[in-house]
Amino acid sequence: MEHVTVTALSHPGLLRExxxxxxxxxxxxxxxxxTGNPQTLVFPLGSPLVVAVADGIGGQPAGEVASxxxxxxxxxxxPALDGEDAVRDVLDLCNREVxxxxxxxxxxxTMGTTVAGVVLLAGTALVFNVGDSRVLGWRDGGLELLSVDDNPPPLPGRRTVSLLTQSLGGSREPGGIAPHLTAVPxxxxxxxxxxxxxxxxPVPGDVIEEVLREHDHGRAAYELWRAAVEAGGPDNITLALVSTGEE
Structure with missing residues (x-):
């Protein structure tokens, strides 16, 4: 029987209270x-399974409430996210509820949050995001960015500034969203x-690649967390590793 393994952890980092x-x-x-240690959950692959992270917008109130x-x-x-329209509808609901x-x-x-995740269906993974949280795929021994960052492109000669071009909530006046959605096999x-x-x-892509090449499940989650902490842990660190297999 095919199953999905999800290993996750969440930590405030070193600088945020x-x-x-x-x-x-x-x-x-x-x-x-x-979570002091990575938590591993196993689900049967069949009905829709959603795995996602939400990152409350820093510098604005109640980010933890929004996420x-x-x-x-x-x-x-x-369990009802059986296609792209259903995913768009639930993200629109999230936005309105925030x-x-x-x-x-x-x-x-002005509280708000980003969101990024994947819905696993029979034969298809629906990747979605609003904001700059990410979904990275692992293929042929390397990372592939499957989500789309909602950040403005840097101006020539300027440093990149982390500004969100869209989020769930986050403004004084309610506005709509245009979620990014990609179906991958x-x-x-x-x-x-x-x-x-x-x-x-804080953690370069090649370091993430190296960790995922050498480790899996709980050890991989721990090593990714450790890499973020060793890089200064400037922000909250939340991650979920998702993989399929057979029993």
Missing amino acids: NNEDSLVAGPWTLTGTV ALVARILALHG YAAAARDPARA LEPGFRCLVCTDGLTD
Whole structure:
């Protein structure tokens, strides 16, 4: 029987007091907490399975509330995400619910979050994102960026500045979103990394590649976390390693 293994962890990093990241894997959510060790879950491959991370927007209020809300909505609606339209609809729902929650509490005005993840279906993986959290695929011994960063391109001669061009919530006036969505074949041995920018900003791609080439599951998750911490741990670090296999 084919199955999906998800190994995940979430950590505030070394400089942030709070963890504003959240994570969902099937019905399981992890919000505003610290996992001292990677957590591994195994699911049968059949009905839709969603694995995603949400990263509350730093410098704006209640990022942990926005990311947790999105994780709970994805967990609730995950079994019904049977195609691209369903994924777009649930992301639109997430966006509207973040704005609605912000409107109910003035202290939460402009709260928002990114989201990135994958929905595993029979034969297909639907990759989605809004913002700059990422989904990286592993193919032929190398990494492939499957998501699309919502950051403006750097101006010539200027340093790249991390500014979001879209997010779930995040503004005073409600606005729509245009989620990025890509369908990739769910081939035997499929493997991907879903993560917030607390991993990909400080850790170079070649280091991530080396870790995934040498390790799998819990050891790989731990080594990725360690690489982010050794690079200064400037942001919350949340990641999920997803792979398929047979029992």
